[in-house]
Every structure is written in C-alpha cells, then in structure tokens.
Amino acid sequence: MRIFIHGLKSLIRRPxxxxxxxxxxFVVFNLIFTGFIIQNSIKESKTYIREQIGSAVEYKxxxxxxxxxxxxxxxxxxxxxxxxxxxxxxKIATNKxxxxxxxxxxxNVNSDxxxxxxxxxxxxxxQRSFSDFTLTGSNTVEYRDFVMxxxxxxxxxxxxxxxxxxxxKVVLVSQELAQTNNLRIGxxxxxxxxxxxxxxPQELNNTNSTASTxxxxxxxxxxxxxxxxxxxxxxxFTSNNVIYSINGTSSSDDTxxxxxxxxxxxxxxDVFKSExxxxxxxxxHILSSNDAEYESLTKPLDLISLIASMLIxxxxxxxxxxxxxxxxxxxxxxxxxxxxxxxxxxxxxxxxAQFVFEILVIAVVAxxxxxxxxxxxxxxxxxxxxxxxLLSQTSIIGSTNNATIQNFQPGNxxxxxxxxxxxxxMQNVAxxxxxxxxxxxxxxxxxxxxxxxxxxxxxxxxxxxRYKPKRILQDY
Amino acid sequence: xxxxxxxxxxxxxxxxxxxxxxxxxxxKKRVIxxxxxxxxxxxxxxxxxxxxxxxxxxxxAIACALDDPEKGMVKFQGKDIKSLGYTRFRRxxxxxxxxxxxxxxxxxxxxxxxxxxxxxDKKVAGSKKELAYKILDLVGIVKTKADRIVTxxxxxxxxxxxxxxxxxxxxxxxxxxxxxxxxxxxTQKEIIDLFKMLAHEYGKTIIIVTHSDDVAGxxxxxxxxxxxxxxx
Numbered sequence: 001m002r003i004f005i006h007g008l009k010s011l012i013r014r015p016x017x018x019x020x021x022x023x024x025x026f027v028v029f030n031l032i033f034t035g036f037i038i039q040n041s042i043k044e045s046k047t048y049i050r051e052q053i054g055s056a057v058e059y060k061x062x063x064x065x066x067x068x069x070x071x072x073x074x075x076x077x078x079x080x081x082x083x084x085x086x087x088x089x090x091k092i093a094t095n096k097x098x099x100x101x102x103x104x105x106x107x108n109v110n111s112d113x114x115x116x117x118x119x120x121x122x123x124x125x126x127q128r129s130f131s132d133f134t135l136t137g138s139n140t141v142e143y144r145d146f147v148m149x150x151x152x153x154x155x156x157x158x159x160x161x162x163x164x165x166x167x168x169k170v171v172l173v174s175q176e177l178a179q180t181n182n183l184r185i186g187x188x189x190x191x192x193x194x195x196x197x198x199x200x201p202q203e204l205n206n207t208n209s210t211a212s213t214x215x216x217x218x219x220x221x222x223x224x225x226x227x228x229x230x231x232x233x234x235x236x237f238t239s240n241n242v243i244y245s246i247n248g249t250s251s252s253d254d255t256x257x258x259x260x261x262x263x264x265x266x267x268x269x270d271v272f273k274s275e276x277x278x279x280x281x282x283x284x285h286i287l288s289s290n291d292a293e294y295e296s297l298t299k300p301l302d303l304i305s306l307i308a309s310m311l312i313x314x315x316x317x318x319x320x321x322x323x324x325x326x327x328x329x330x331x332x333x334x335x336x337x338x339x340x341x342x343x344x345x346x347x348x349x350x351x352x353a354q355f356v357f358e359i360l361v362i363a364v365v366a367x368x369x370x371x372x373x374x375x376x377x378x379x380x381x382x383x384x385x386x387x388x389x390l391l392s393q394t395s396i397i398g399s400t401n402n403a404t405i406q407n408f409q410p411g412n413x414x415x416x417x418x419x420x421x422x423x424x425x426m427q428n429v430a431x432x433x434x435x436x437x438x439x440x441x442x443x444x445x446x447x448x449x450x451x452x453x454x455x456x457x458x459x460x461x462x463x464x465x466r467y468k469p470k471r472i473l474q475d476y
Numbered sequence: 477x478x479x480x481x482x483x484x485x486x487x488x489x490x491x492x493x494x495x496x497x498x499x500x501x502x503x504k505k506r507v508i509x510x511x512x513x514x515x516x517x518x519x520x521x522x523x524x525x526x527x528x529x530x531x532x533x534x535x536x537a538i539a540c541a542l543d544d545p546e547k548g549m550v551k552f553q554g555k556d557i558k559s560l561g562y563t564r565f566r567r568x569x570x571x572x573x574x575x576x577x578x579x580x581x582x583x584x585x586x587x588x589x590x591x592x593x594x595x596x597d598k599k600v601a602g603s604k605k606e607l608a609y610k611i612l613d614l615v616g617i618v619k620t621k622a623d624r625i626v627t628x629x630x631x632x633x634x635x636x637x638x639x640x641x642x643x644x645x646x647x648x649x650x651x652x653x654x655x656x657x658x659x660x661x662x663t664q665k666e667i668i669d670l671f672k673m674l675a676h677e678y679g680k681t682i683i684i685v686t687h688s689d690d691v692a693g694x695x696x697x698x699x700x701x702x703x704x705x706x707x708x
Contacts, residue, residue: 002594006583013582013625340578343542344645345567346595470542 003350007357017333018362021326025366026373028319028452033374033445035312038381040441042305046298047267053290055099055263056148057272059089062286081284083254092276092287093261097268102144104258105137105243108194109236112215114183116234117176131194134232135171137240137257138164144260146224150231156185156222159239163221167241172222174233188217191236193246216246316452323456327359331460338464339472352461356454363453371442488554489648489681490516490539495548496704497534508534509545510704518648521675522683523692526701532685533653535701539683540572540651541565552649568597571642575654578638585612585622585629585637592644611640615670632663639670650674652684656691668694 011018061081086103093101108131116132138144141161145151154175163170173183183189192215218238226233240257244250263272269289276287331338341351492514498507508531516522526532537543539550541562550557557565571592572578579588589608593600600607612622615636626634635655642650652671656664668691674680675696684691692698699706 002591005594006580006591009587010582337580340580341595342563343540343566343572343578344592344595345563345565347563468542470537 003354003357007354011358011361017330021362022366024322024326025363026370028315029366029370029449030374031315032312032448033370034377035308036445037374037378039305039308042301045301049294049297050266053294055266055269057261057269057287057289059084059092059259060286060288062284066284082282083256084259085281086253086255088279088281089259091279095272095276097263097272098261099264100142101261103139103240104144105240107135107243107247109133109135109191110194111189111191113190114181117180133234133236135236135238135243137238137243139240143237150228151224151226153222154225158222164239167239167245169216169218169242170221171218172224172237173220175223175225176233178223183220185220187220190215190217319452320456324459327457328460331463335472338467339469342469348465352464355461359453359457363449367449487518488515489518491551493549495538495545497546507704512705514706516681516683518681519675519679520681520696521671522697522699523695524685524699524701525692530701532701536651536653536685540570567595569647570649570651571645571647573638573642573652573655575657579626579634581627584624585617585626588626588637589640589644592641596645608644611643615640632659635659635667648681650680650682654686655684
C-alpha cells in the first residue's frame with residue numbers, strides 16, 4: 001500500500017519531474033507507434049494483395065528460364081521444356097495445403113452447324129487464331145472456372161462423375177452461344193478438332209498423335225453465364241476424357257493441360273511451393289503463384305515498411321537510452337529518500353517497486369495519449385502514402401485490363417492468368433490501407449512500451465540494489 | 477522488571493560485545509573501535525561524546541545495523557541482531573534520528589510519521605493518521621503544521637517530526653546521530669527535554685551521539701569514546 005500511496009504522491013507533488021518524463025515517453029512512444037501502425041497497415045495491405053491474387057498455384061512450363069538458357073547459348077533442342085506430367089501433378093496434389101486441384105485439358109474445335117457468339121474478350125489466348133471454340137475439360141466435377149467464380153451454371157446440370165469417368169460426350173455452353181444458335185438443353189452440337197491446332201509442347205513432341213478431325217455430336221446438358229469480361233463465351237465445357245479421346249492421348253502421362261492447385265489459404269502459398277518443388281522433374285517446370293505481380297505490387301510497400309522498421313528500432317534504442325539517463329538522474333536525485341527508507345527497514349524490492357510503479361503510471365498516461373496522437377500522425381502518413389505515386393505507379397501492373405497483357409508473356413502460353421489468379425486493383429489497396437488501431441495492435445504497442453520502459457529503467461533500478469544505507473546517509 | 481521486594485531491576489536492552497572496527501587510511505590500518513563492550517539499559521538517555529573521527533557515527537551505525545563490525549557482536553534483548561536480520565531489526569526494533577531530520581521532502585509532517593507505521597510489520601490498531609496526529613501533538617507539532625509539506629517548516633519543527641517518526645514505530649530503542657546539531661540552543665533544549673520525557677515516562681532507551689557538552693550534561697549517562705572504547 002505504501003508503494004502506491006507514496007508513488008502517486010511523488011508524481012503529483014513533483015510535477016516538473018513527472019512532466020519531463022511524460023514528455024520524453026510521449027515523444028518516444030509517438031515515433032514508435034507511428035512506425036508500428038504503418039508497418040502493421042502495410043502487413044495487412046500485403047495480406048489483402050495476397051488474398052486478392054488468391055491461393056492458386058499453377059504447375060506449368062517455365063518459358064522464361066528456357067529463353068534465358070537460349071540467350072545464354074544453349075540450343076533450342078536443349079532448352080525445349082518437356083511436357084508436364086500428370087503423375088507429378090497428382091503427387092503434388094497430395095500436399096496437405098491443397099484444397100482442390102484442377103487438370104484442365106483443352107482443344108480448339110470448329111463446327112459447321114453453329115456459329116460462335118460475339119465476344120468482347122481477347123481471352124483464350126491463341127484460340128481465336130485457330131478455331132471458333134475451345135473445348136475445355138476437367139478432371140473433377142468441380143470445374144475450375146466455376147470454383148474460381150469465372151462462370152456460374154444458370155440452367156441444366158453440371159457433368160456428373162459418371163459423365164467424367166465414361167467420357168460421355170456431354171457439354172455446357174454459354175448463354176450467349178445458346179442464344180446465338182437458338183440452342184436448348186438436350187440439343188446436340190457437332191464439333192470437330194480444328195485442323196490448324198495450336199502447337200503446344202505436347203504436340204511438338206508428339207508427332208505421332210492419333211488426333212482426328214472427325215466431327216462428333218455433343219449433347220448440351222447445361223448452360224452457364226460468364227461472370228468475367230475476360231472469359232470467352234465460346235468456351236464449351238466437357239470432361240478431360242473427351243479431350244483425351246478426340247486428341248488421341250488417353251494413355252499418355254504427358255499433358256499440355258493447365259494444372260492449378262487451389263490451397264486452403266493464401267498464406268500457405270510459399271510453404272506449399274517449397275514442399276512441392278522437389279517433385280518437379282524438369283528445370284523448365286515451375287510452380288507459379290503469380291509472384292512477379294505480388295512482388296511488383298508489394299515492393300513500394302516493403303520499402304515503406306523497411307523505413308518504418310528502421311524508425312522503430314532507432315527510436316526504440318535511442319528512447320531506451322534517454323529513459324535510462326533520465327531515470328538514473330531521478331534515482332540519484334532521490335538517493336536520500338532511498339537511504340531513509342532503507343534505514344527504516346524498508347526492503348529494497350519495495351523501493352524498486354515504488355519507482356517502477358511511478359514510471360509505469362507515467363508510461364500508461366503517455367501510452368494512452370500517444371495511441372490517440374500517433375493514430376492521427378499515422379493517418380497523415382497514410383494519406384501521403386495513398387496519395388503519392390507509391391501506390392498509383394503499380395496500379396498499371398495490377399489492373400484487370402493489364403492481366404491480358406501478361407497472358408502473352410512467356411510462361412503464360414495462351415492462358416488468361418487473370419482467370420486463375422485474382423486481379424488486384426491498387427485503388428482498392430489504397431482504400432484498404434487502413435491505419436485504424438485494432439485491439440491486437442494496441443496490445444502489441446502496450447507490450448513494446450512496457451518493454452521499452454523496463455529496459456530503460458532496469459539499470460538505474462538495479463543500482464538501488466547496490467545502495468548501502470550507511471553510505472547514502474553519510475553522503476548527506 | 478522488579479524483584480520480589482519491589483526494587484526495579486536493571487533491564488539491558490542493547491549489548492555491544494567486544495566490537496572492533498577499522499579502515500585503511502594511507503596504506504595503514506586505522507583502528508577506531510577496539511574491543512568495545514557496553515550494556516545499555518532500558519528507560520535511560522545516554523550520550524556518547526568524542527572528538528571528530530573518534531568513531532562515534534561508526535559505533536552508532538553498527539548499533540543500528542547499518543554497518544557490520546569486523547569483530548564482536550551486537551545483541552538486542554539478548555539476541556544477536558545478525559540472527560534477527562539487519563533489515564528486519566531496523567524495521568521493527570529501532571528508530572534512528574539523524575542530524576538532517578530524515579524526512580521525505582514531498583510528504584507532509586503527518587504523512588512522514590505515517591510512513592514508518594506502514595513499514596513496520598506490526599499492525600497499527602485504528603487509524604494511522606489519527607495516531608500520527610497524536611504523536612505529533614506529543615512532540616509539539618499542531619495539526620495545521622502537521623499537514624504542511626515538511627520543507628515549509630522550521631528546522632526545529634522538522635526535527636520534532638523526525639522524532640515523531642521514531643515514536644511512530646513504537647520501539648524501545650531510539651538512536652540519534654547529532655539530532656540537535658543543526659538546531660539553535662533553545663530548540664536544542666526542547667528536543668533534549670523531549671528525549672528525557674520519552675526515556676523516563678515511556679521507558680524508551682535513547683542513545684545520542686553528540687559533540688555538545690551541554691546536550692551531554694542533560695543526559696542520564698555520559699559515555700566517552702576514547703581509544704576505541706566507551707568510558708563512563
């Protein structure tokens with residue numbers, strides 16, 4: 001009880017010293033908190049970007065590595081990537097973070113009976129150059145484009161497990177394609193493999209392919225609606241077995257399919273990649289999570305985070321040194337009081353407890369005021385960040401329109417990556433850049449403050465332990 | 477304590493047994509206490525006289541467990557104070573009054589007196605504050621002065637409060653290191669009268685170290701510290 005009574009009386013009746021320590025703690029806390037809040041906001045923004053990009057990881061050819069090898073003097077034969085392996089894809093799919101995985105085979109097809117629907121998109125890559133339609137398969141009844149929200153079923157049924165396993169010639173067509181050709185569920189459409197097919201790696205290697213251009217009838221069992229502008233409405237969904245059948249590749253382990261793993265969380269992307277990479281059988285195969293985009297989007301944020309981190313550490317160390325100096329002066333100033341208490345039989349631990357209590361009371365007040373003021377300061381910094389070029393510069397990379405530009409980059413061979421990975425609008429990132437304080441952040445700040453105060457005051461308080469009452473009283 | 481015939485027996489409260497103490501000065505060992513022994517009785521005012529550097533303050537520091545003797549033993553009510561524990565001994569068995577008033581400058585007079593009541597292990601019955609006012613009144617400090625921050629009071633008033641602090645612990649032994657050294661003659665006399673009253677009416681043992689022959693003249697027993705020994 002004496003500790004608290006005397007502690008409070010000392011603080012109130014020595015206002016100059018109390019105020020001096022308060023001002024120091026207030027300034028130190030403010031600088032640390034501002035850095036802390038900004039760093040936390042950046043962390044959340046990065047999480048937001050990662051979530052927007054999604055938890056999809058693609059097993060695909062690394063054409064960039066191949067091109068670099070060619071530029072380094074390797075021959076085209078040496079650097080031609082081998083086809084992806086379905087067995088490898090399945091091994092990777094056993095990883096604990098994989099929620100679902102999609103092997104999406106495709107074939108470019110034409111029809112003499114139906115005409116393609118008008119589409120605004122450039123999606124589908126090279127498909128338009130070679131054919132009117134893309135026949136898209138699936139290894140599962142959970143179709144990738146339906147799971148990822150690119151399309152949704154509006155009428156009829158999805159393919160059943162039996163349809164998939166038996167390779168039944170049943171399909172889903174888009175609303176637009178159905179309307180253009182006045183197609184209904186139960187109708188059949190005739191499709192044949194396009195004669196000038198896109199020459200992917202599998203085709204390049206597989207010169208003895210038994211693919212035929214024979215037209216087959218496919219029964220329409222459902223219609224879907226495209227939910228994204230990038231999605232080609234001339235995509236016709238069927239099963240992988242149908243594609244293998246018409247390509248004549250049913251028994252092959254090699255594939256030119258798009259193989260995508262959907263993980264349980266975006267935060268597991270990196271660990272999944274490190275765990276699954278040893279399964280890859282070629283240096284020209286990679287597990288891609290659209291890292292280039294993520295890194296380009298988060299690079300300016302990382303820079304700000306680094307500056308904030310440096311600010312925190314510099315102020316933390318300088319603050320601890322200043323607190324140490326101030327508390328040492330205060331303790332020396334109260335040496336006589338310490339001597340009196342010791343000569344009266346008060347324990348050293350209780351004297352230290354009183355000093356710690358006094359410092360903590362000031363620290364709590366400084367903390368409370370600093371939380372409010374640093375929130376204001378952080379908002380100013382936040383406005384500067386979101387209003388500056390730092391975020392707007394990257395918006396070109398992250399915009400949805402630009403996703404199609406990426407599709408024609410090496411490695412995205414004819415695929416629309418925006419339909420696999422999410423697109424990030426940096427305006428949304430700027431809007432999401434929220435510096436408001438959560439309970440967790442306040443808890444972290446409180447912990448940092450207590451740590452700072454205890455480190456700063458530990459040495460001078462330790463000095464008390466060495467005080468001899470006789471020596472102190474002789475000095476006075 | 478009395479015998480069967482009703483004659484008061486001498487009750488020893490503090491025993492110094494063969495105390496020796498010295499320090500190195502200019503490479504030479506200087507002995508200031510040399511096998512000193514003395515028994516202090518209850519209810520008496522003692523003064524210890526001696527020239528500067530004779531070891532008066534050192535003797536007091538050893539007696540009140542602020543320092544360790546090189547040799548010998550200090551006993552309180554027959555028990556070695558080391559076995560009682562120095563801090564606990566200071567807390568519960570003795571009170572010290574210094575020349576410089578030993579008061580905490582950010583507290584009022586009454587709060588200073590309350591401080592010692594808070595430190596001791598023994599629980600104080602009733603309100604500490606009321607008891608503190610009563611003790612202060614006993615030493616001549618009225619309530620209006622007791623409620624003032626001690627630095628606003630005169631030297632004599634501060635020393636009275638320091639004595640009140642010693643009384644607040646309700647201990648049998650009070651040791652004073654030049655407690656009247658900073659006071660004028662009139663106030664000096666008042667303080668010594670107060671000590672005498674505490675010794676004779678309340679049975680306290682008071683040991684004062686002083687330079688002053690006037691102060692010594694008013695005590696029950698005068699001791700001289702010579703050649704490291706106490707001589708009556």
